[in-house]
Structures are given as structure tokens and as C-alpha cells.
Amino acid sequence: MRLDNMCRIRLLILLILIVFVSGCMQKADPDSLGMAVEFNNHAACAYVAEEMGWYEEEGINLTAYESYATGMQLTSAIARGDIRIAYICLAPAILAYSSGVPVTIVAGTHKHGYGLVAGSEITEISQLSGVTVGCPREGSMVDILLKCLIRQYNLKDVRIKRMEPLKQVIALETGSIDAAFLPEHHATAAESKGFQMLITSQELWPELQGSVLVVKNDLIENNPDTVRKLVRVTQNSTIWINDNPDDAAGILAKELDTDPAIIRRSMSRLNYTTTIDEESVQDMIDHMVEFGLIEEGIRAEDILDTEFLLN
Secondary structure, rough: OOOHHHHHHHHHHHHHHHHHHHOOOOOOOOOOOOOEEEHHHHHHHHHHHHOOOOOOOOOOOOOEEEEEHHHHHHHHHHHOEEEEEEEEEEHHHHHHHHHHOOEEEEEEEEEEEEEEEEEEOOOHHHHHOOOOOOOOEOOOHHHHHHHHHHHHOOOOOOOEEEOOOOOOOOOOHOOOEEEEEEEHHHHHHHOOOOOEEEEEEEHHHHOOOEEEEEEEHHHHHHHHHHHHHHHHHHHHHHHHHHHOOOHHHHHHHHOOOOOOHHHHHHHHOOOOOOOOOOOHHHHHHHHHHHHHOOOOOOOOOHEEEEEHHOO
């Protein structure tokens, strides 16, 4: 499956903007450690670590801390000079790297964490042919999963409406879309409103790597000890989340302005782990090449550095 011409044009414009912004911004202050996260429970370890003061305890001084509605929006942010750390979905991280943004993946943060929800009139995947499905922008994790779903189930004439996750949930409620492919916690939030979870990423892509921790390459080159501390905080926060899921849900509910029960159920649909391997990253790269999102030639070993996980 290949993107149509309009999709290619939009994606090309995005890549050009990312490279332009990256090239035009002044170099970051060596002491500036801006962080960006996604506005969902994929970034649970970052939200928890910030709330508990663990970055500060390790001497990591975050001069900026911003959240973004989607990984694609966050992709542009990490091209900026003040954002040098990002908790981001794997596909947008690869897209940023492929467009010239000097980043390296130093840890995973979770596996899975995406779901397709629909109204009561749609009870089977086959019924998605000819309907309107909400989905974030081209190149996002959910976009790639939707493309895999369409191919695997041989769906025809699916009308894709591009919008942010929060807007997708509203569009479901107003009936302007028939189904929505969403990242968690948004998928579970939609389910709580009476919509049916038709399929999760576990069912569609069993070994899917969800989000990752990326850093700008200059941080690795000039201050590897800070990267080591950052990964340590991420690992310890992830362990704490798995040991204290109810308390973690309470922290996330406050940060994401969502019912703790919804967050807790959503968390059960993710596997919070910092473990990551070349095979899972390469699998995503290969799918992105197949769908025309990036050019051939990128290897997982080019963008992944697990050295800091081992220390």
C-alpha cells in the first residue's frame, strides 16, 4: 500500500518544515534541558518522575517541560533548540531521524497502547469498509496501524478523517465519524462513553514497540552522564508504576484531567517497560518504508543505542 499523491505532499511538507526548523534554530544552551511528552498515558514514566521530583533528585534541571496532543506535533518540537529530550511514539521518532533531526533512541517506555473504537452499529472489522474513521496525521503510529488493519482485513473505501485524539472522541459522540483509531488513554476514554473497542494493537501487531525515550545527539556526545541519569530515572519510574499502578493512575489522572478509573483500565492495555530491541525498531522502519513514509536505508542500529540501559 502506498500513500496517495496528496498524502505524500503533506508528509513532504512536514519533513521540510522539520528540517528547516532544525537548521534555522540556534544551538541549544549546553545547560538547557527541555523535555517534551505526549498528552496521554504513554508518557506515564515522565509524568510520574516529574511529580515525584526524581529528575531533580538526579540533578537533571529541566528548563522546559511541554506536552503535545500527538507524537507528530512533538516531532516538530524536538527539532527546536530548547527541546533535547522527548518521550515519543516510535514512528514519529523514526520520522524525525529520517528528516535530519539528530536524535537517538536510548530506551523504550512501553509496548502497545492503541485501539480502534466504534459505535454500536459497527460490531465487526469488516463493517469498516465504506465508513469514516478518525485518525491522527500521516506517519503517526495510529496511521501505520490503520494502514495495517486495512490491508490485513482487505477493507475497501475507508474514508480517513485526520484529527487529534481529543477531537476524535468528540467526533464519535457527534456522529461525524463512525470509528476512531486512538492512542491510549483516549481509546479507553472513548470506550467509557459507550463505544466498542473493536481491536487493540496487541491483536493487530503482537510485538509492537509503542513509545521511546529519545535525546538529541549532542547531549550524548557532550554530557553522557546526564543521559545515563535520565535513563535511570525512566527505568526506576517504570518499575514504580508497575509496582504501584493505582497510585500511578492517580498521578496520571490529575495530569491528564481524566477519571482515575479510566486511566487505570487504560494502563492495563500497555506493557510499561524500558526494554527495547533492534528487531522491533527495524520492523517499524520496514513498515514505514513499505507505506512510503520514509526512504529505504535506515537501520535500527543507526538510531538505537541501548548502552545506557545496561549501566
